[in-house]
Amino acid sequence: MNTQEKHIFGSVEPEVVERIGAAARDALRKNRKLAVIGSVPILLAVASAEAFADGLPQQIVDVLNYALTLEHFEDSFYRKANGTDGLIPAKYRGLFREIGQHETGHVALLREVLGSAAVKPPKFDFTAGGKYPEVFTNFKTFSTLSSTIEDTGVAAFKGQVSNLAGSPVLQTALQIHSVEARHAGSVRVLVGKPGSDGAFDKPMSKSEVLDAVKPFFI
Amino acid sequence: MTSDQEYPRRTILKWGAGAAGILVCGSMLPNFGISPALAADLGDGDIAILNYAYALEQLEAAFYTKVTDQPFKGITSQEIDAFTEIRDHERAHVDFFKKALGDHAIPAIEVDFSKINFDRRSNVLGAADAFENLGVAAFNGAGPLLVNTDYLAAAGTIVSVEARHAAMISALLHGPSSASAGKGHVSSKGLDETMPPSKVLAQAKPFIKTPLTAASLK
Numbered sequence: 001m002n003t004q005e006k007h008i009f010g011s012v013e014p015e016v017v018e019r020i021g022a023a024a025r026d027a028l029r030k031n032r033k034l035a036v037i038g039s040v041p042i043l044l045a046v047a048s049a050e051a052f053a054d055g056l057p058q059q060i061v062d063v064l065n066y067a068l069t070l071e072h073f074e075d076s077f078y079r080k081a082n083g084t085d086g087l088i089p090a091k092y093r094g095l096f097r098e099i100g101q102h103e104t105g106h107v108a109l110l111r112e113v114l115g116s117a118a119v120k121p122p123k124f125d126f127t128a129g130g131k132y133p134e135v136f137t138n139f140k141t142f143s144t145l146s147s148t149i150e151d152t153g154v155a156a157f158k159g160q161v162s163n164l165a166g167s168p169v170l171q172t173a174l175q176i177h178s179v180e181a182r183h184a185g186s187v188r189v190l191v192g193k194p195g196s197d198g199a200f201d202k203p204m205s206k207s208e209v210l211d212a213v214k215p216f217f218i
Numbered sequence: 219m220t221s222d223q224e225y226p227r228r229t230i231l232k233w234g235a236g237a238a239g240i241l242v243c244g245s246m247l248p249n250f251g252i253s254p255a256l257a258a259d260l261g262d263g264d265i266a267i268l269n270y271a272y273a274l275e276q277l278e279a280a281f282y283t284k285v286t287d288q289p290f291k292g293i294t295s296q297e298i299d300a301f302t303e304i305r306d307h308e309r310a311h312v313d314f315f316k317k318a319l320g321d322h323a324i325p326a327i328e329v330d331f332s333k334i335n336f337d338r339r340s341n342v343l344g345a346a347d348a349f350e351n352l353g354v355a356a357f358n359g360a361g362p363l364l365v366n367t368d369y370l371a372a373a374g375t376i377v378s379v380e381a382r383h384a385a386m387i388s389a390l391l392h393g394p395s396s397a398s399a400g401k402g403h404v405s406s407k408g409l410d411e412t413m414p415p416s417k418v419l420a421q422a423k424p425f426i427k428t429p430l431t432a433a434s435l436k
Binding site: 098103104154174175178188189198200202 | 303376396406412
């Protein structure tokens, strides 16, 4: 076995496979109980009330509202950027307009599925409390943040795939997930990173994602 | 091999619905050479899906191996880096499926790239673009067919890397642009393509000499 194989299996199997195994067992347990996922302190809206969207189980509603919250985040981010004169160089406007249109589409789609159970759009501070004051005036800051946000989106959807197993919404979630990965790949190339951090993309749990995006939520 | 590296195989043996094997089908199949043609039967259930993914990854790995072994004239260092990175990812995916499938894995497939002119940049990038987008659509279509959530989660760690590759290849063709963000493959609702195995295999067929049979895949 060469060094590369060692690296691949060294990281994939114990880390990812065992983790996904645990996530799957967790999901099965939750499915049996149909219990509401414990809400995370921030984003109370994410854990919605007792509403059922078109007969979807509460667990699915919670996953979709979590996804919708992240899509609102991305949609607002690109709306603001695409509407800011002088931020995006002419040759990259097509890229960010396309990404923005997809995020708007994701918001509309998730709201449609969730119906009255859909969370309200949260309010955002894209400077993250002053950490990125130039987010909409400096293209490098904006594009770097964009690549991080897209990578987080990919990992967030991936982290929920097992929770959606067996549900009719799984197909849609997968079709959103790979679009986020296309975005991540394109923006990473633009900012000079490799398109992917390796052969296997790692998932992030809901709490990991919410911790990461917390500074941007008011 | 340490015990944790055996995890996927153990899981497959536990969950596998049927064995995949080699069928020698001499006279029933087109004769590709002197020896009787070997047909690889993908098996049933989740095993068939994993073997299907394994075959597609073999196709991609073989393609990029050829691209990096015989680079087209005038290839840039950026292009060499991208092809090498993608090749190594595809090889890692091949190794992952081979190891995960264990005794259920189909043999190495024989590829046919006679329709691709590897001396021409446009042909190479065009084929790479087609293979990556086919891969994304294939994984998106296969996900909901998987019964075992561990396999679903594992497929999720790979499909987004394929989507990142699609973006990287598109960026080589068009620069970071609406195309690299997925335009042409993503619907107006922001959803990526999804394709059932029968359609994917039909599209991949011109490039795969080994006849693949799977009664269970639609």
